[in-house]
Amino acid sequence: MSCEETQEQVSLLIDAELEEPHQVALFRHLEGCCECRLFFDSMLRFSKAAKRDLEEIRLVADDILPLHGPLPVSVRAAGDGANSLPMHPSGLTGRRSHRRASEDAVGALPDRRSGWGWKRWTGLLAGGWRMPAPVAIGLALVLLVAGALVGTRISTIAGGGGPMGRDGRVVKPTVVVVCSLPEVQVLGSASRL
Amino acid sequence: MRTDADLAGAFKDGDDRAFAILYDRYKRSLYVFALKMLSEADAANDIVQDVFLRVYEKRRQLDYPERFRSWVFAIARNRCLSHLRQSRKRVPLDEAPDEAITVAASADGIEAEEDLRLIRLALAELKIEYREVLVLREYQDLSYREIAEITETTESAVKSKIFKARRALHETLKPAFAGRR
Numbered sequence: 001m002s003c004e005e006t007q008e009q010v011s012l013l014i015d016a017e018l019e020e021p022h023q024v025a026l027f028r029h030l031e032g033c034c035e036c037r038l039f040f041d042s043m044l045r046f047s048k049a050a051k052r053d054l055e056e057i058r059l060v061a062d063d064i065l066p067l068h069g070p071l072p073v074s075v076r077a078a079g080d081g082a083n084s085l086p087m088h089p090s091g092l093t094g095r096r097s098h099r100r101a102s103e104d105a106v107g108a109l110p111d112r113r114s115g116w117g118w119k120r121w122t123g124l125l126a127g128g129w130r131m132p133a134p135v136a137i138g139l140a141l142v143l144l145v146a147g148a149l150v151g152t153r154i155s156t157i158a159g160g161g162g163p164m165g166r167d168g169r170v171v172k173p174t175v176v177v178v179c180s181l182p183e184v185q186v187l188g189s190a191s192r193l
Numbered sequence: 194m195r196t197d198a199d200l201a202g203a204f205k206d207g208d209d210r211a212f213a214i215l216y217d218r219y220k221r222s223l224y225v226f227a228l229k230m231l232s233e234a235d236a237a238n239d240i241v242q243d244v245f246l247r248v249y250e251k252r253r254q255l256d257y258p259e260r261f262r263s264w265v266f267a268i269a270r271n272r273c274l275s276h277l278r279q280s281r282k283r284v285p286l287d288e289a290p291d292e293a294i295t296v297a298a299s300a301d302g303i304e305a306e307e308d309l310r311l312i313r314l315a316l317a318e319l320k321i322e323y324r325e326v327l328v329l330r331e332y333q334d335l336s337y338r339e340i341a342e343i344t345e346t347t348e349s350a351v352k353s354k355i356f357k358a359r360r361a362l363h364e365t366l367k368p369a370f371a372g373r374r
C-alpha cells in the first residue's frame with residue numbers, strides 16, 4: 001500500500017469510516033513508515049485540539065449570543081422560560097455581552113430584524129443618523145463648537161461668571177456637547193458592524 | 194427530550210415554541226461553524242441571527258423535518274460564503290494576514306495551549322472548500338452524508354475533500370509539530 005493510500009485510510013480511520021479488514025494493513029504500513037506516522041499523529045493532535053477549541057468557543061457563544069433568537073416579542077414572552085427573564089429596553093430578553101448591550105443602547109444598524117422589535121427603539125437614531133465615521137466626527141466637531149458657543153452665550157447672560165459648581169469653581173457649560181459627542185461617534189462606527 | 198425532527202415538524206406547522214427550542218439547541222453549533230468559517234466573532238454572531246431569521250421565514254420550505262440539521266447548516270454555509278465573497282470585495286486577497294507559518298515556527302510553551310493556537314491558525318489558513326468540510330466533520334461531528342447534503346456534493350467527494358484538507362493541514366502544522374514532538 002502506498003503512502004498516499006495509507007494516509008487516505010488514516011483519514012477514514014479518524015472518522016471511524018474504515019472497515020476492520022483494512023485496518024490491519026494500515027497499521028502494518030504505519031509501523032514501518034515514519035512519514036505516515038507523522039501524518040497520523042498530526043491529525044490526532046488536530047482532532048484533540050479541535051475538541052478543546054469547540055468547547056471553548058461554545059462557552060464564549062453562551063455569553064455572546066442572545067438567549068432568544070430573532071423571535072417576535074410575543075413569542076419570547078410566552079416561550080420556554082422567557083417570561084421570567086428581564087426585558088431589555090430594546091425588546092430583547094436575556095443575557096447579552098456588554099458590547100452588544102451598549103450597541104442596543106446607542107442604536108445599531110436597522111435591518112430586517114427590526115421588523116420583529118430587534119433593536120427597534122433605537123431604530124430612529126440609527127436609521128436617521130446612519131453615516132460614515134469621517135462625517136460623524138465632522139458633525140461631532142461642529143456640535144462641539146456650537147456647544148461651546150452656546151455655553152459662552154449662557155455664561156454671558158448669566159453674568160459673565162458662568163454657572164458655579166458646588167465647590168464654587170466655574171463649571172464650563174459643555175454638558176450638551178458631552179452628551180452629543182459619544183452618540184455620534186458610536187453611530188459612526190456602528191455602520192461598520 | 195423532543196427530537197429535532199419532531200420540533201422541526203411542529204415549527205413548520207407554526208409552533209413558535211419549537212422554534213425557540215431549536216434556536217437554543219443549535220445557536221452554539223452554528224456560531225462555532227460561522228466563527229471557524231469567517232474568523233470574525235461579530236460576523237459569526239450576526240450570521241447566527243440571520244440564519245434563524247431565514248429559518249423562520251423559510252419554514253414552509255422545510256420538506257424533510259428529519260433533516261433539519263443539514264438544512265440549517267446549509268443555510269449557515271450559504272450565508273458564510275456570501276459574507277466571504279463580500280469581504281473579498283472589500284479586502285484584496287494580497288492584504289490578507291499570513292501569520293500562521295511564522296507563528297507556528299516560533300511556537301513553544303504549554304503543549305495543549307500551543308496546539309490549540311496552532312490549529313486555529315492553520316485552519317484559518319486553509320482554502321475555504323477544505324475548511325468547511327473539516328469544520329463540519331471535526332467540530333460538528335457530522336456524517337459524510339450530512340456534509341454532502343450541506344455542501345451539495347456526493348459522499349465520495351466529501352471523503353476525498355476531507356482527506357485533502359487534512360493533508361493541507363498537515364503540511365502547515367508539520368514544522369511546528371515536528372519541532373515540539
Ligand SMILES: [Zn+2]
Nearest residue numbers: 003006033036
Ligand atoms: Zn507511508
